[in-house]
Amino acid sequence: MSAPSELLVLDRVSLHFGGLAAITDLSLSVREGEILAVIGPNGAGKTSMLNLVTRVFDPSGGRILFRGRDISRLPRAAIASLGIARTFQNIELFEAASVLDNLLLGRHRFGAGAWWQQLLRTPGLVAIEEAHRARVEEVIEFLDLSPWRRASVATLPYGVRKVVELGRALCAEPALLFLDEPASGLNPEETRDLGFWIEDIRSELGITVVMIEHDMGLVGAVADRVICMAQGRVLAQGSAAEVQADPEVVAAYLGT
Amino acid sequence: MRFDYLTSYRQDFALLRHPADRAAYGMLAAALLAAPMVVSAYGLGELSYVLILCIAAMGLMVLTGFTGQVSLGHASFVAIGAYGHAYALSQGVPFILSLPLAAGLAALAGLAVGVPAIRVSGLYLAMVTLAFAIVVEQLAGMWRAVTGGYMGLAVPPPELFGLPLGGATGFYYACLAVTAMVLIGLVNLMRSGIGRAFRGVRDSEAAAHALGIRVRAVRIAAFGLSAGITGLAGGLMAHHLGYLTPDAFSLVLSLDLVLMVVIGGLGSLRGAILGAVLISMLPNAVAALKAILPDSLARQSGLELFVSGLILVLFVLFEPQGLNGRWLKLRLLVETFPLYRRDTFRRQKSYMRSERNR
Ligand SMILES: Nc1ncnc2c1ncn2[C@@H]1O[C@H](COP(=O)(O)OP(=O)(O)OP(=O)(O)O)[C@@H](O)[C@H]1O
Ligand SMILES: [Mg+2]
Numbered sequence: 341m342s343a344p345s346e347l348l349v350l351d352r353v354s355l356h357f358g359g360l361a362a363i364t365d366l367s368l369s370v371r372e373g374e375i376l377a378v379i380g381p382n383g384a385g386k387t388s389m390l391n392l393v394t395r396v397f398d399p400s401g402g403r404i405l406f407r408g409r410d411i412s413r414l415p416r417a418a419i420a421s422l423g424i425a426r427t428f429q430n431i432e433l434f435e436a437a438s439v440l441d442n443l444l445l446g447r448h449r450f451g452a453g454a455w456w457q458q459l460l461r462t463p464g465l466v467a468i469e470e471a472h473r474a475r476v477e478e479v480i481e482f483l484d485l486s487p488w489r490r491a492s493v494a495t496l497p498y499g500v501r502k503v504v505e506l507g508r509a510l511c512a513e514p515a516l517l518f519l520d521e522p523a524s525g526l527n528p529e530e531t532r533d534l535g536f537w538i539e540d541i542r543s544e545l546g547i548t549v550v551m552i553e554h555d556m557g558l559v560g561a562v563a564d565r566v567i568c569m570a571q572g573r574v575l576a577q578g579s580a581a582e583v584q585a586d587p588e589v590v591a592a593y594l595g596t
Numbered sequence: 597m598r599f600d601y602l603t604s605y606r607q608d609f610a611l612l613r614h615p616a617d618r619a620a621y622g623m624l625a626a627a628l629l630a631a632p633m634v635v636s637a638y639g640l641g642e643l644s645y646v647l648i649l650c651i652a653a654m655g656l657m658v659l660t661g662f663t664g665q666v667s668l669g670h671a672s673f674v675a676i677g678a679y680g681h682a683y684a685l686s687q688g689v690p691f692i693l694s695l696p697l698a699a700g701l702a703a704l705a706g707l708a709v710g711v712p713a714i715r716v717s718g719l720y721l722a723m724v725t726l727a728f729a730i731v732v733e734q735l736a737g738m739w740r741a742v743t744g745g746y747m748g749l750a751v752p753p754p755e756l757f758g759l760p761l762g763g764a765t766g767f768y769y770a771c772l773a774v775t776a777m778v779l780i781g782l783v784n785l786m787r788s789g790i791g792r793a794f795r796g797v798r799d800s801e802a803a804a805h806a807l808g809i810r811v812r813a814v815r816i817a818a819f820g821l822s823a824g825i826t827g828l829a830g831g832l833m834a835h836h837l838g839y840l841t842p843d844a845f846s847l848v849l850s851l852d853l854v855l856m857v858v859i860g861g862l863g864s865l866r867g868a869i870l871g872a873v874l875i876s877m878l879p880n881a882v883a884a885l886k887a888i889l890p891d892s893l894a895r896q897s898g899l900e901l902f903v904s905g906l907i908l909v910l911f912v913l914f915e916p917q918g919l920n921g922r923w924l925k926l927r928l929l930v931e932t933f934p935l936y937r938r939d940t941f942r943r944q945k946s947y948m949r950s951e952r953n954r
Contacts, residue, residue, distance in 0.1 A: 394806055420808030432806075434799035436863060437792075445796045449808040452789020461784040466609065469788065473605045512807060 347372045347516055347548050348393065353402030353412075354572075355388055362388040363572040365402070370516065375542050375549045377563035379556070379583070381593055385572040386552045387429055390518050394419050394426055406516070420449045425514035427505045429521050429552075433493045439504050440489055443476040446511025479507045483537065499530045506534075510541070517541065519551040523558050531558055538562050556584065568592070611783065628772055637764040641836070644764070647771040648832045649872040651778050653856040655825030657868035660857050662786060663818040664798035665713065666722045669729030670853045673823040675736055675845035676702040677830020679743050682751045682840055691754045691761070695774075695831045702827020703820045705732075710819025714812045729850055736842040748841040751834045761835075771832055778825055782865055794818055795863070826853075855904055859911050861918025870919035878904055 348370040355363040363385045370376055378386050391397050393404055395416040404412040406422055414422075425446075434442050452458065452472070457465040480486050483503050488496060493504065502522065509517055519538070523531045535558050541547050553559050559566060560580040567577045570592040576583050583589055612618045632640060656670045681698035689697065709728050713721055736743045743749055753762035754770065761767050785791050796804040797814045804811050830845075837844055852875055860871025882903050886894040893899075915922055 396802070396805070415810075416805045417808050417810045420806060426806050428802060428806075432800040432803035434796050434803065436799055437795050441792055441795065445792050445804075445807055445809075448789070448793065448796075452792070455785075455790060458785050458788035458790055459781050461788070465788065466606065469609065470605045473608075508803075508807075 345371050347407065348550075349403075349405040350389070350393075351403040351405065353389075353392060353404060354400045355385075355392055355397055356400045361572055363392070366569075366573060368567055368574055368577075370548060370550055371565075373542065373546070373548055374564045375538060375551070375562050377559040377566045377580070378550060378552045378569060379554065379559060379566060380569035380575070384569040384592075386569055387520055388572075389569070390426060390520055390550075390552065393518070394424065420512055423513070423515035424518070425509035425512040425516070426518040427502075427509055427520055427522060429524070431498075431501050431505055433501055433505055433508070435494045436492065438490055438492055439485060439496070439507075440476065442493060442504055442508050443479060443511045444472055446479075446508035447472045447475065449512055475513075476511055479510045482510070482540070483507045499526055502526060502530075502534075506537070510545070510547075514547055516548045516550070519549065519553070521552055521554065523553060523555045531555060534558070535561050556580070632765040632768060640764040640768045644768045644771040644832075645836050646873055646876045647768075647775045648829050648836060649852075649856070649876050650869045651775055651832070652826050652829035652853055653860065653868040653872040654778055654782055654865055655822050655827075655829060656853045657857045657860070657862075657865060658782065658786075658794070658825065659818050659822035660854070661862040661864065661867070662791065662794040662798060663815060665815065665818065666718065666854075667725040667822075668722045668847075668850050668854065669709075669725035669727075669732075670822075670826050671845040671847065671849035672725075672729040672732035673702045673706060673826035674830035674833055674849060675732055675842070676705050676823075677827030678751075678834040678837070678840055678845070679736060679749070679830075680827070681831035682749055682834045683742050685752045686749075691756055695828065698831040699824045699828040702830060703824030705827075706823020707816055707820040709823070710816035713819060714815045726847075726850075729847065733842050733845060736840075736845065743842070744840070746841060748839050750839055751837065754835050767835060774828065774832060778828065779865065779869075782825075786865065790817075798863075852904075855908055859907060859918055861920030864918075864920040866923065867918050867920035870923070874907075874919065875904070878907075 346369045350366055350368050352365045352367055353363060354361065354365055366385070366389060378389070380386050388397070392399050392412075393406075395411070395414055395418075399412050402412070403410050406424065411419070411422065434445060437445075450472070451468075453462075453465040453468045457468075480489060483506065485500075485503060485507055488500055488504070493501060496504065502525070506519070506522065509519075522534055522538075526534060538549055538551065539562055542549055551559075551563070563580055565577065566580045566583040568575045568583050568586070568589045570589075575592055576586040576589050578586075607613065612621055631643060635643065652670070652674055655673070656667060659665050659667055659670075677698045680701040681694050684694035684697055685691065709725060713724050716724060737746050739745070740747070753760060754767060755761060756766075756770070761770050786794070793804070793809050793814050796807065796809055797811050797818075801811055804814075833844075834840060856871035856875045857868055858871070859874060860869070861867030879900060882900045885903070886899065896902075911918060917924075
């Protein structure tokens with residue numbers, strides 16, 4: 341039912357936590373190849389929307405269509421294999437593992453050989469590992485992570501962790517990438533780098549990007565389209581300038 | 597000071613990349629192989645026992661160190677392996693089949709514990725595994741037809757293709773071979789996809805799910821694998837004991853295993869081995885200590901328990917990475933001398949994680 345250019349469609353989706361309605365009748369769509377920014381005051385339901393798409397929560401109602409197929413009842417681990425990747429607002433890295441292992445885990449969905457191949461480390465398995473490693477190295481190069489390759493995540497500064505998390509999502513070679521507040525906690529220089537990377541992710545890697553972000557500088561610089569959410573609904577959408585000028589949006593931000 | 601210059605990923609995959617490492621591990625292997633020529637029969641028996649504990653500790657390490665699931669009941673899998681193996685032997689199953697069979701039985705039991713265990717973690721998981729161990733210990737006491745109950749069960753001496761392994765040397769080599777196979781197999785698994793998935797589940801479930809890891813399946817599989825390896829140790833333990841009674845597999849053994857993996861350093865197979873070696877030397881060390889302590893102290897009961905508790909506390913306080921962490925630091929110190937920085941291993945402050953945003 342969705343037009344071919346629509347990669348992801350949320351169709352009157354809602355989510356309740358007990359009595360609290362985090363999301364009510366939310367409808368929006370993500371177009372193939374765009375960079376979409378989702379903004380909104382704290383508690384607007386932005387992260388909840390992402391958690392619905394990635395099946396962390398069961399929606400209380402509505403449909404979520406990815407490439408026209410309803411994914412709202414799939415098991416949580418099946419989302420990655422559709423080509424949907426994400427980062428987390430509060431960084432969810434594998435702390436005690438090295439950067440390399442974190443990135444290699446990003447490739448989990450492509451398989452890592454049968455258990456007996458792993459047990460015996462057969463030549464076939466070494467070839468699989470080599471192929472994964474080569475793809476991981478491409479991401480390391482793309483994001484300038486080579487100084488940290490072997491470092492344990494627990495020893496990394498905050499800004500680098502955010503980049504590692506982005507890298508891990510890229511290793512999954514997604515078609516659709518969700519970034520939950522990628523610039524929060526970054527200094528202006530790191531934020532500028534991030535902006536360039538996001539543009540390259542779309543133009544060079546051909547990945548559709550949805551980023552939840554508060555930094556309007558970054559949003560204005562990279563987003564093709566902006567959706568503003570408040571209280572679990574879409575308040576306004578359009579270009580960054582249009583959305584920022586919308587009186588309802590201004591009111592929603594002032595109201596919090 | 598030494599720098600690595602790698603020209604292929606394959607070089608990077610090599611476990612022992614440096615000649616010095618190869619020499620050190622080669623010497624260790626040679627010493628272990630040559631031990632029967634110099635060590636007495638009694639000494640070999642003790643060495644075999646250390647190797648068995650190494651296997652059991654590696655089994656627990658897979659679970660606790662790599663997937664972060666606590667078990668206070670691993671003695672039960674040792675028991676299942678031991679009784680299973682002894683029973684199968686008494687029914688005429690050959691040693692070479694009976695040992696993997698016993699490990700398989702323990703693995704099945706592990707899967708059975710793992711299924712309810714995925715719903716709980718931390719303290720509750722510790723309780724579930726503890727309860728299971730108590731049930732198994734009771735069962736071993738009651739089910740006389742198979743286990744001989746509290747009267748005990750004599751274990752037939754091991755034989756390999758008709759050759760007796762009953763002598764200290766033969767059994768020592770059998771233990772050494774099994775230890776080596778388990779170690780190599782686990783090293784391979786833990787540096788491949790399965791090991792990465794284990795660590796992923798341990799460090800962040802949310803991220804593991806998002807990357808397509810079936811978290812529950814991984815958790816249960818880890819229980820099965822861990823129990824299977826521990827059961828394998830149990831099978832060998834049966835021969836070491838010679839005569840099985842339920843009290844050989846009590847809570848004390850479970851706690852010793854936990855001590856080994858924690859003191860050794862969670863998340864490292866080398867740690868499991870270092871921990872097993874250290875803890876198995878403890879009784880002897882305490883005996884030596886008693887000789888030099890004043891009589892009033894030396895005659896206190898529970899001195900051993902006190903010493904192991906003290907060691908645990910000291911490690912948790914001063915070296916949370918365990919013996920393995922200490923080892924890595926020493927090695928780095930030697931390799932990078934004189935450029936070693938004390939802070940290389942310091943963790944950055946950890947950042948708040950809130951539940952709701954998962
Ligand atoms: N697991 C949960 N259980 C109960 N309530 C929740 C849960 N997750 C989110 N909520 C509630 O849902 C609402 C939307 O939260 P959400 O995290 O989606 O907001 P957000 O737009 O991402 O905000 P922020 O900008 O602070 O990240 C909030 O009122 C929040 O308290
Ligand atoms: Mg949020």
